[in-house]
Amino acid sequence: MKKVFIYFFAFLFICFVLPALFTKSEINASSKVGNEEENADGNVEKVSEAYIYNQYGTIQLLHTDTNEVEEVALDTYLCHVVSAEMPVDFEKEALKAQAIVARTYTIYKINNKKHDNADICDDSNCCQAWISKEDRLAKWDEDKEAKWNKIEECVKETQGKIITYDHQPINAFFHSNSGGKTELPVDVWGGGSNMPYLQVVETAGEDGYSQYNSEIDLTNEEILQKLKEKYVDIQIDFNNEDDIKILEYTSSGRVKTIKFGNHEISGTEARTIFGLRSTNFEISKEEGKIKFIVIGYGHGVGMSQTGADSMAKNGSTAEEIINHFYVGVEIKDVNSL
Numbered sequence: 001m002k003k004v005f006i007y008f009f010a011f012l013f014i015c016f017v018l019p020a021l022f023t024k025s026e027i028n029a030s031s032k033v034g035n036e037e038e039n040a041d042g043n044v045e046k047v048s049e050a051y052i053y054n055q056y057g058t059i060q061l062l063h064t065d066t067n068e069v070e071e072v073a074l075d076t077y078l079c080h081v082v083s084a085e086m087p088v089d090f091e092k093e094a095l096k097a098q099a100i101v102a103r104t105y106t107i108y109k110i111n112n113k114k115h116d117n118a119d120i121c122d123d124s125n126c127c128q129a130w131i132s133k134e135d136r137l138a139k140w141d142e143d144k145e146a147k148w149n150k151i152e153e154c155v156k157e158t159q160g161k162i163i164t165y166d167h168q169p170i171n172a173f174f175h176s177n178s179g180g181k182t183e184l185p186v187d188v189w190g191g192g193s194n195m196p197y198l199q200v201v202e203t204a205g206e207d208g209y210s211q212y213n214s215e216i217d218l219t220n221e222e223i224l225q226k227l228k229e230k231y232v233d234i235q236i237d238f239n240n241e242d243d244i245k246i247l248e249y250t251s252s253g254r255v256k257t258i259k260f261g262n263h264e265i266s267g268t269e270a271r272t273i274f275g276l277r278s279t280n281f282e283i284s285k286e287e288g289k290i291k292f293i294v295i296g297y298g299h300g301v302g303m304s305q306t307g308a309d310s311m312a313k314n315g316s317t318a319e320e321i322i323n324h325f326y327v328g329v330e331i332k333d334v335n336s337l
């Protein structure tokens, strides 16, 4: 009788269990094949999957208007940063460069925190610009979802990539338009000798963007008033040619020092006081007023966004753009650090 049971169970095993095991392994095998694709050379490549960050996968984002801290996935956060920092109609390779720059800047900030309760905040004057998807879409007139998808693609295609120097994430400064030549950090903030990757580099094609040229007209009275807020004893003889004069230029050709009557101030200070787009300016004295003729937009350090777009239009990849604006860097997988 026992034998009958043994044969019966053996029969069940052969008929049902074994085929089930084989079927399962076949399903596994075929699902694996589904994640792979043959490229033109006949090599099997993995289709891009969600990147798994060993660390930095989620960040604590401080919303400065509500003072709330939100935990958000790094690459989701970056879509909101890239769409806040760069026009969506820029070339994909420029947007990808911006995504890599923003990821690097974020990780640098996580390691060099400004805020006690968060990794980074949403204020561009403090950390890095951020915009909600709702607000972003509302500001676009048409093709809203397609534009958002373009941003998401650019972030996804750069998953895990960051810019390093000496195996460390760099302080990836960027700005809008360099006016053709970037600036040394020492000439903006007085420091930066520990950031040898930030040099003066030239880029063609930035004059084709609206951010390149600007002018500010201020009456002599306005000039005096604005300077008085900082220098109460300011005195300027507007009839004296030498009383308003650029004294010194930085190595990139921006204003380093400018004289206003009894004070000599830095170009960066003049930029702030008079609301100029950059320190790359000339002055023209006209009847009762001063005209500031300004080239470029922003501090000029690191990657120029319009320069990146101009390079991309001429066929440069995101990696080539980054290697142009940050000297001697390596783009690495963040998990390899």
Ligand SMILES: [Zn+2]
Pocket: 114, 115, 120, 121, 122, 123, 126, 127, 128
């Ligand atoms: Zn901040």
